[in-house]
Amino acid sequence: MEERRPILQMRHIHKQFPGVKALSDVQFRLFPGEVHALMGENGAGKSTLIKVLTGVYSIDRGEVELEQKRIVIQGPQDAQAAGISTVYQEVNLCPNLSVAENIFIGREPMRFGRIQWKKLNAAAAKLLEERMHLKIDVTQPLHVYPIAIQQLVAIARALNISAKVLILDEPTSSLDRGEVRQLFDVMNKLKSEGLAILFVTHFLNQVYEISDRITILRGGEFVGEYAASALPRIELVSKMIGKELKLLEELPKQPAAAEKKESGILMEAKSLGKRGAIEPFDLSIRQGEIVGLAGLLGSGRTEAARLLFGADAPDQGSLVIGRGGSAQTPRRAIDNGIAFCSEDRKGEGIIDDLTIRENIVLALQASQGWFRSISRKRQTEIAGQFIEALNINPPNPDQLIKNLSGGNQQKVLLARWLLTDPKLLILDEPTRGIDIGAKAEIQKLVMSLSQKGVSVLFISSELEEVLRVSDRIVVLRDRRKVKELQGDEMSEQSVMKAIAGGGEG
Amino acid sequence: MKHHLFWPVTLLALLLLFNLLYDPSFFSIKIRDGRLYGSLIDILNFGAPLMLVAIGMTLVIATKGIDLSVGSIVAITGAMACMTISKGTDQNSLGLVAMAVIMALGLSLLLGLWNGFLVAGIGIQPIIATLILMVAGRGIAQLITNGQIITLNSGNYKYIGAGDLFRLPFSIFIVAVVFGAAVLLTRRTAIGMFIESVGNKPVASRLAGIRAKSVMIAAYLFCGLCAGIAGLILSSNVSSADGNNAGLWYELDAILAVVIGGTSLNGGRFYLAGTVIGALIIQTLTTTIYVINVSPEITLVVKAFVVLVVCLIQSESFRQAIVSRWKTRRYPAEKETTRHA
């Protein structure tokens, strides 16, 4: 086994984006006939590494070797020509074309300038049946089939371009169990045929089920490469989540929340769920309580939060806020005292074209309606207060928010919600991608809010952070609530165990 | 970073300067029959309907929308008002004129609501949703006038588009009032901020608690109303309604005025003053071409180039193509995906 030479080898890969080191000195190797899982949390550099392989990004330094030959990949076509094919979670095919066409488009069998449809359809059917064990009507448009089949079609296309390396980027995120089974069967078959497969997923069970080898990245750095059989689950999780820097450890631990147990219940969700997003869960939050939501990326954290805020509509269960309030739409939720800071700061948080001042007053103004306008003078005043309190830089209320750093944008969004005087603040990854100083400030702020009686639902990939601020921790795994921990049960060990699952419930 | 009015104002100034050099009498204003006359007054007067339509269009474009039906609304409201008046026994009666105006404006609001409903309510793309009324609108206008060009003999109605107040054309005052109202509505209330927010980031706006649909409907309503007022001015100015030709090309001129004024077709920040200057630029261009004695239809060619140049300047790809050619060629996808990281 060890004598084989890798088909793909990446060495000392460096990639820098403005303000962020996305990859620094990362290495990766892939052998023929293996499934290799690439693991890491948000910002670990997985996607960047894959985009380097598929030619979307250039690299600043380092080298990529395919079959012992150095290559430079300059675009998706380049990658495909070299034999590296990628299948993404959001299938990158054309839903309006037939299955057969999707496999062969660009390489249709032609005769006298005419596409040979019969030949094309027959070849597609044969390819799917022989290599995927898939018998479907290949003349139907792709969109009539479920995502799982679409992915198999995408793989078939990749194989047909004679791929040597197949990258599967979170292919299982939107599949159900049976569909995952089907995909794994195909993967095993391809593996036995000698194909090298790079597999990215957030589901630990699947990693252990299918992969031979695991490479872990964290914060853009290479943590290690392990044989899957030699790496216990809990160790994998701890290597992914890792330790934080000293500065944060000096923060005071959240005081024991004895008196909070006495306070009234602010929000209660009963078997709230949405198919394909999160399985039904119960959750109640008391006044002034900080509830941590732990779990790996893709475990259903964000989905749960979106249901609580009314950003998505649940298809079952009930949600009560205070005395009979509801959260059917964000508007309603806000009226009932809920605030939600999305993890997607750029897409769902900031309004690029508006200033710091406008971004801060936006939510309050929205709840006051069109005509009870907050005067310009008052807006500047409010913005000034928050700029000072949260230490927002630059301290100029009329600066456009798009020109701010990530941490400062986050603070502006926090200010937006604090201004609405919420009873429950849902923070989804509030400290991601921001510098360590801003991180500490945000954690401090959360704790001081709780002391003032505001409840907080705190979602983070960083375990230590969750442990430090939370009174109670809810653990999610594979889109399901698996554990609730409080008091002395809350330790790094116990939470990791719950996240890793497997051995115990 | 230059002020957002810098380029529009410069362009307008250059146009006026050209006219001054070409014909020094361009700026001269005379008093005749108790009213001011001159090229500048003409530009303001003839440009009034376009300015109105463009003001409404600005708000719609700011919500990431577009309204292709304004030309049709201009024709419909003109037809409605003229029809109402022509049915009356005393065409000059103030009550009748008032009723005609109210009915026409009510109809324009209704049409704006229809557009808003299609876009915000049903969720049809704005270009397509407003295309329906653009196609059907001229038919409706002719239906109202029964296919004829209705001519009126109503001094009171004529005053709207051809009368004068304080020695200036009355239409200028209408524009001033509508412009003032638009500025007040958008800047003194929160509507302006909501429009910019919805146009810039619809999803984030919804999560911030803004009722995006109401905001969009309001924009189309206002745009309909502006087009309605423009329709009144146009038909009153010539004392007749022509369902076929009234307001022809207005949607395009209005969009052009908005774009010249600095508002991006991608929605977000909008500039009402810029739009008004944009409309004045278009009107001045038309007048200039008249003055220098070239066939007036050539305006279209000039407009085509103005549209292209303005859009190219606004196009990120174009700017980047100029700044760093080689890089975008090598990794074209990188630019779009850097937001990840």
Add this chain to the structure above:
Amino acid sequence: MLKRQHMPIFVTIALFAFMFIAGSFRYTGFFSAQVLLNLFIDNAFLLIVAIGMTFVIISGGIDLSVGSVIALTTMISSTLLQDGWSPVFVIPLVLLLGLLFGGAMGAIIHYFKIQPFIVTLAGMFLARGLCYVISTNTITINHAFYTAVAQTKVTLPGGNFVSISVLIALLVFAAAFYMAHYTRFGRNTYALGGNEQSSVLMGLPVARTKIGVYMFSGFCSALAGVVFTFYMLSGYGLHAIGMELDAIAAVVIGGTLLTGGFGYLAGTLFGVLIQGVIQTIISFEGTLSSWWTRIVIGLLLFFFILLQKLFSSRGPLQRNIALDGKKD
């Protein structure tokens, strides 16, 4: 065999059949092969433009310049003929100009990522303006070749006849049909409209396809302009005003999705015929005025857009869109 994606086109064909039958019952002399053929004769140019437009819309774009390009073609043709040029040179020249005009717009749309709507709008201004640069008056054509083509009746078995323009239109239709279904260019056009990003990742020639689509539309407009000169025997800057709307309406009524990626040329053919039938019914009715055409077309447009909306929001096409970005 009835697939769900064929539904819109069946609705279109059924609507046409219904209108034609209803007309036949109501008006004497309506039900005849010649009335049917007249639909083709009177709308040959519209059919040609609409075919080009169908490709553009399937690719996910729009072309507002078509009406103006027709007018420009009539102007250039009539001027050159007046100057004594031979049709042998004039016709290829205007077709080439149409091709280049469309190609230029396509290149701007693709390389500078400006919305097709605004670029073709500029194209519309430009072409219309150039007409007036040539002349603001009507230029009549009395070249023997043109009048001959205009007056030739191609008699069909059974005594009915069509014009040469109809033959040209049907030829274009057949060629376009072949192109859409049996060439890579055609399939790439569908792929582009289905998902542009995927097309890039699948290694399809996106630039070539996009520019090609607008070139084809420009070519069709120019050819429609040539046919229009046969029909009108004059060049005039005000010819074919609003033709772009008729073409778009025909395409939409024909069941092509305005969001791109889906549509049939046969649908477009019936979309054109439906517009023709409406006009014919209105002229047979006598008391109804011509403006009803526009209103009815507007209503049909509304109806079909609504149908598309229902059709696509239930279909999984929407699912992929929803994955790209959560819909508001």
